[in-house]
Amino acid sequence: QVQLVESGGGLVKPGGSLRLSCAASGFTFSDYYMSWIRQAPGKGLEWVSYISSSGSTIYYADSVKGRFTISRDNAKNSLYLQMNSLRAEDTAVYYCARVWQQRYFDYWGQGTLVTVSS
């Protein structure tokens, strides 16, 4: 069965960095686009970043552009999010999600909490 397992979250000071990982299994990872989506505590969902199956096409939300970098390693069935210059407003649960039909998110991980606080 499809599984997405995020890791790497934690407490970091403003201006700090963190790298999130998402381990995929149960499907041919290299065939699928992937995304990161976040949810601030008690708030709604916000799309963060997208990467094509080969990694050749990448998009970011304006709120993270220039600070976050998405990448993937198809040989390791893994998705990553490098987060630099973190701000308090980046505090959220970060989900990795599989993109389906180029439009929807059909499988999600359980999420990893990132807290940015001094």
Added chain:
Amino acid sequence: EIVLTQSPATLSLSPGERATLSCRASQSVSSYLAWYQQKPGQAPRLLIYDASNRATGIPARFSGSGSGTDFTLTISSLEPEDFAVYYCQQRSNWPLWTFGQGTKVEIK
């Protein structure tokens, strides 16, 4: 940017009742709209895609309708496990994906 506005913010209903949730887009999204269910402490789950198609394993009591700018998610008879937050979502050119702010379906 296409903005999705969901209403109501909260829906208070009893098990067995019918739930009708609305999602309005600031401009047409054709039929490219999805609905997700999220329970506390869990990741969202895809319920409906392309406005009216149920995702794999989703019970028939969930149905979606609409096109253009106005969409509806209907739960025909609420089960105890249906009390949750529901989000609509669309994909446009930029930003690539947006979500509505959510509708909480709570037990009355």
